[in-house]
Structure formats: C-alpha cells, structure tokens
Amino acid sequence: MALELLNRDVNPETNQAPAPIPVNGDVFGRIGSLETRLARTPREIDAAQAVRYRVFVEEMQATLPPEAMRRRRDVDAYDAICDHLLVLDNAIEGDVEDQIVGTYRLLRQEVALANGGFYSAAEFDIEPLLARHPDKQFMELGRSCVLPDYRTKRVVELLWQGNWAYALRHGMNALFGCASFPGVLPEEHALALSFLHHTVPAVGEWAVSAQPELYRQMDLMPIEGINTRKALSSLPPLIKGYMRLGAMIGDGAVVDHAFNTTDVLVVLPIAAISNRYINYYGADAGRFSS
Structure with a gap:
C-alpha cells in the first residue's frame, strides 16, 4: 500500500490559501502554524516513520516485519532513496520531530530506475506505461x-x-501511486470499484494493469446498476481528491494482506490537471520552493 486514507476530501476551494514562500526558502507552503517541506535530517525521517506506524499499524491494523514492529516504525528499503514530504505544526511544543503530523513519500523515476525500480511495481505492471512515455518523467x-x-x-x-x-521543481510529467480501500475483500467495495472501472479507467497510452498473479476484478457491477451519488460517497476521500484533479485508475485491484487493504493504481498526468487547480496551487514552482 502506497497511499493511505484521509478522513476529509481534498478541496482547494477554501477561504484561506497556503501562503506563498519566498524563492530563497526551503518551505513549500504555510497556513497558520502549519508548514510543509521536505525532511532535512535522518531524525525527521525517523519521526515520519513513527507517524506512519501510528496510522498504518495502530489504526489500520497493518502487519509489518518483526523488526519494524519492535521499533514501532514503518520502514523499508525505499525510505533511503525517497524524499519525505512533511507537514509540521509549529504550535506543538517540543523538538521538530514532535511536530510532524503528516507525510508523503516521493520517488522520482530517475532515482527509482537507479535503485531497482518503483515500489508500486510489486503490485502493478508499470513497465509498459513507462515504455510508452520515454519522453516523460x-x-x-x-x-x-x-x-x-x-x-x-x-x-x-x-x-x-x-x-x-x-x-x-523536478520537471515531472506524471504522478502515480497506489490508493487503498480498507480490508482485503474487494467484494465489500463492489460499488466503488465498479464505479472507478467504468468511469475513470486508465486507457490507451495511460493504460496500466495489476500484476497478473495479483489481479482482482474491479468490474463487479454493471454500469447500469451503479448509483453515482452512492458510489462517490463510498470512495475513500483521497481517491475522490485524485479524481477531481483529473486522475485515472488502472485495471484491476490488488489485495495487500500485510497492510490490510485493497489497492488500486492512480495515474495522474500533469497535463490532465484542471486549470482551476493549477491556478489555485500556482503554475510556477518558484512560488513554493527554492
């Protein structure tokens, strides 16, 4: 599982936008006491891994390798090659590591290919997708x-x-990653999975499928039997957020028993992101980063 569930929808149309940061800073944005930036030290990465443990293991009932469970850290080999995006609450008293309240793990193609490939490749056959876009990152x-x-x-x-x-900042052309439904029974999410399969499939040059030996059917209901309103309400908020941005969903789900989830692959070409979101977050990376 690569992307975890958030409890609220992604909605950039709020009254208070993230404040732009001068180009000579290393912080991507701030709202009040909250700020987002990359982890700067091994201690901050360790703290992010502790946050992940609290969510994935204590809340979502994931089962990690024994050493990770002993250390109470969600950690794997990819942590050493990824950049770690953090959200910190500077109003929390204590060390900076105590202020980390959210995190993402970011892996660029050039780094992945130099270190054995992408994490998602264990579940989804992404090689044909990459091969069809040799000019894209x-x-x-x-x-x-x-x-x-x-x-x-x-x-x-x-x-x-x-x-x-x-x-x-890094000239990326497309984003992708696993998004998760709770539990290991895809049939319990028949409405949501079928809705994604019928309405936002990744097709043509963006087509991608689950690994054949892990493939689980998403087309569990005919399109005429799907109530759109109910289907949308049954989607994890993170997936709805991706859909608003213009994302597509790969073919087939994968059951991740270790993380107690059913995963789908989200594919989001930068060119597909709607203008209202680009205008909101800013079309120039210089607004946010150094």
Missing part, C-alpha cells in the same frame, strides 16, 4: 498519512501544495 507518491486530529482541509492542501511544488 514519472513520480511515485506513496505512504501518505495524516494523524487523526489533523485530517483537515488545511493539512491536505499543504500536502498537495508540497507535491505540486516538488513535481514542478
């Missing part, structure tokens, strides 16, 4: 989570602002 979004008390519009906006600024 892809970025994988993963391990997204926010502490329960901070699942608000402001925190989600800051995470997206950080992702957008990072993608523009």
Whole structure:
C-alpha cells in the first residue's frame, strides 16, 4: 500500500490559501502554524516513520516485519532513496520531530530506475506505461498519512501544495501511486470499484494493469446498476481528491494482506490537471520552493 486514507476530501476551494514562500526558502507552503517541506535530517525521517506506524499499524491494523514492529516504525528499503514530504505544526511544543503530523513519500523515476525500480511495481505492471512515455518523467507518491486530529482541509492542501511544488521543481510529467480501500475483500467495495472501472479507467497510452498473479476484478457491477451519488460517497476521500484533479485508475485491484487493504493504481498526468487547480496551487514552482 502506497497511499493511505484521509478522513476529509481534498478541496482547494477554501477561504484561506497556503501562503506563498519566498524563492530563497526551503518551505513549500504555510497556513497558520502549519508548514510543509521536505525532511532535512535522518531524525525527521525517523519521526515520519513513527507517524506512519501510528496510522498504518495502530489504526489500520497493518502487519509489518518483526523488526519494524519492535521499533514501532514503518520502514523499508525505499525510505533511503525517497524524499519525505512533511507537514509540521509549529504550535506543538517540543523538538521538530514532535511536530510532524503528516507525510508523503516521493520517488522520482530517475532515482527509482537507479535503485531497482518503483515500489508500486510489486503490485502493478508499470513497465509498459513507462515504455510508452520515454519522453516523460514519472513520480511515485506513496505512504501518505495524516494523524487523526489533523485530517483537515488545511493539512491536505499543504500536502498537495508540497507535491505540486516538488513535481514542478523536478520537471515531472506524471504522478502515480497506489490508493487503498480498507480490508482485503474487494467484494465489500463492489460499488466503488465498479464505479472507478467504468468511469475513470486508465486507457490507451495511460493504460496500466495489476500484476497478473495479483489481479482482482474491479468490474463487479454493471454500469447500469451503479448509483453515482452512492458510489462517490463510498470512495475513500483521497481517491475522490485524485479524481477531481483529473486522475485515472488502472485495471484491476490488488489485495495487500500485510497492510490490510485493497489497492488500486492512480495515474495522474500533469497535463490532465484542471486549470482551476493549477491556478489555485500556482503554475510556477518558484512560488513554493527554492
């Protein structure tokens, strides 16, 4: 599982936008006492891993390798090659590591290919997708989570602002990553999975499928039997947020028993992001990053 559930919808149309940061700063954005930036030290990455443990294991009942469970950290080999986007609440007293309330893990294509590939490739056959776009640079979004008390519009906006600024800074052309439904029975999400399959499939040059040995059917209901309103309400908020941005969903779901989730692959070409979101977050990466 690469992208975790957030409790509120992604909605950039709020009254208070993230404040632009001077180009000579290393912070992507601020709202009040909250700020988003990349982790600067191994201690901050360790703290982000502790936040992930609290969400994935204590809340979502994931089962990690014994050493990770002993250390109470969600950690794997990809942490060493990824950049770690953080949201911090500077109003929290204590060390900076105590202020981390949300995180994303970011992996650029050039880094992934130099280190054995993308995390999502274990579940989804992304090689044909990459091969069809040799002129494009892809970025994988993963391990997204926010502490329960901070699942608000402001925190989600800051995470997206950080992702957008990072993608523009590094010249990324498309984003992708796993998004998760709770539980390991796809049939329990028949309405939502069928709705995604019928309405926002990744097709043509953006087509991608689950690995054949892991493939689970998403087309569990005929399109004429789907109530759109009920289907939308049954989607995890993070997936609805991706859809608003213009994302597509790959073919087939994958059951991740370790993380107790059913995963789908989200594919989001930068060119598909609607202008109202680009205008909101800013078309120039210089607004957010140095």
